[in-house]
Amino acid sequence: MPAPKPLTLHTPSIPRATTARGTHGTHDHPVVSTLPTTQATSTTPPVTIDPAITAGKPGQLRDQYGRVAHDLRVSLTDRCNLRCTYCMPADGLPWIPTEECLTDEEVIRLITIGVERLHISQVRFTGGEPLLRKSLAKIIAATSALTTASGAPVHTALTTNGLGLDKQAKRLAAAGLNRVNISLDSLDRTRYHQLSRRDRLDDVLAGIAAAHDAGLTPVKINTVIMPGINEVDILPMARWAITNGYHLRFIEQMPLGPAGKWDRSGMVTAAEIMHTLRTGGELTPAQLERGSAPADLWRYTLDNGETGHIGIIASVTRPFCGACDRTRLTTDGAIRNCLFSHEETSLRDLLRQGADDTAIATAWAQAMWGKLPGHGINDPGFLQPDRTMSAIGG
Structure with a gap:
């Protein structure tokens, strides 16, 4: 695949309206179009800037296509104690x-601005591996003490590889953490080692059990299926998750790892995962509201009669860009309006220049306004971002 496209970093000293296609003037009213949920092209040009943003009163993180971001992903570190083959x-x-x-x-101040000024209602802490941040409990406690525009508590979540969670789960729950997503790609020790390059399967399983016991539920398990390696784990993972009451989500591999390592033609697709699941049980659409969640939800009944829910995140073959409600804050303080964006807006630099909360909120809103209609993975000219997932935050 082509080499990654260089990153463009915006550092506004006075917030300006900057998007992936340039800087745009103001009009009397915003031109907003809506998108189908599966829209994924990246080629639609941006339109006029929302006057509320240019007036310094954004209110919420709305983009030019009518999507509103309520879900903030905060990367607390780019460091990780695993070396998963699809990541680094x-x-x-x-x-x-x-x-x-x-x-x-700085992290707490930006989260506070997002919640109190921009209607963020959910904050997920990611990495790298967020458990490596020694102040994680402090940051969670400060976040959980905030209230949303509706007066409700902020919902907090953590995406982790599970290493060390057995020792931290109770403390994080006491700090206000609501639930966790834990990455686990195989229950087989050899294949887990092959994928993660570390022999730590037992530690991850201990972390999963500790999260459940600490009330960080529902515990969600994220499983990336890699061709020729862990396709054989699809049914064992499903049986294990349903038996133990975990919410399993299979994820199509995305082009966010080392440059040149992703091959669209060799990827295990959602359709292939579903085909395998049907060989061991019955899949029926779950009667649950999906909303802006990334996973297609299915009720899965095993051959022995046990039932549970399984999610399938088809980011590549069935993108959900039209319903995306996420905004991302990187470890070094940049806002990314999409995982696959080639531009960022530095809020860290504004913070360190002495900008007030209004200026920071406005710059953040401008960055989100420029969000493209889709990630563009399936565009002929798609270029992988130069930041890997570990440096962006999942």
């Missing part, structure tokens, strides 16, 4: 220097 090379990646990363106070 065996010898790791150059880590972001500490002085370039957000401090605890």
Whole structure:
């Protein structure tokens, strides 16, 4: 595949209306179009800027196509204690220097601005591996103490590889964490080691059990299926998750790992995963409201009669860009309006220039307004972002 496209970083000293296609003037009213849920092209040009943004009163993180971001993903570190083959090379990646990363106070201030000024209602902490951030409980406690525009508590969640969670689960729950998503790609020790390059399966399983016991439920398990490696784990994972009451989500591999390692033609698709599941049970559409959640939900009945729910995240073959409600804050303080964006807006630099909360909220809203209609993975000219998933935050 083509080499990654270089990243464009915006550092506005005075917030300006900047998008992936340039800077646009203001009009009397915003031109907003709506998107079908499966829209994934990246070629639709941006339209006029919302006057509320240029007036410094954004109110919420709306983009030009009518989508509103309520879900904030905060990457607390780009470092990780695994080396999953689809995420990073065996010898790791150059880590972001500490002085370039957000401090605890900066993270908390930006989350507070998002909740109190921009209608964020859910905050998910990601990485890298967020359990490696020593101040994680402090940041969770500060976040859970906030209230949304409706007066409800902020919902908090954590995406983790599970290493060390057995020792931290109770403390994080006490700090206000609501639930966890834990990555687990195989229940077979050899294949887990092959995928993660670490022999830590027992530690992950201990973390999953501890999260359940601490009340961080429903515990969701994220499983990436890699061709020729863990396709054989699809049925065992499904049986294990249903028997133990976990919510399993199979995920299509996305082009967010080491450059040149993703092959669209060799990817295990959602359709192939569903075909395998049907060989061991019955799949029927779940009678649950999906909303902006990324997973197609299915009720799965095993051959022995046990039932549960399984999600399938088909980011590549059935993208859900039209319902996306996410905004992302990287470890070094940049806003990304899409995982696959080639542009970022630095809020860290605004913070360190002494900008007030209104200026920061406005810059954040402008960054989100420029969000494209889709991630463009299936566009002929798609270029993988130069940041890997570990440096963006999942």
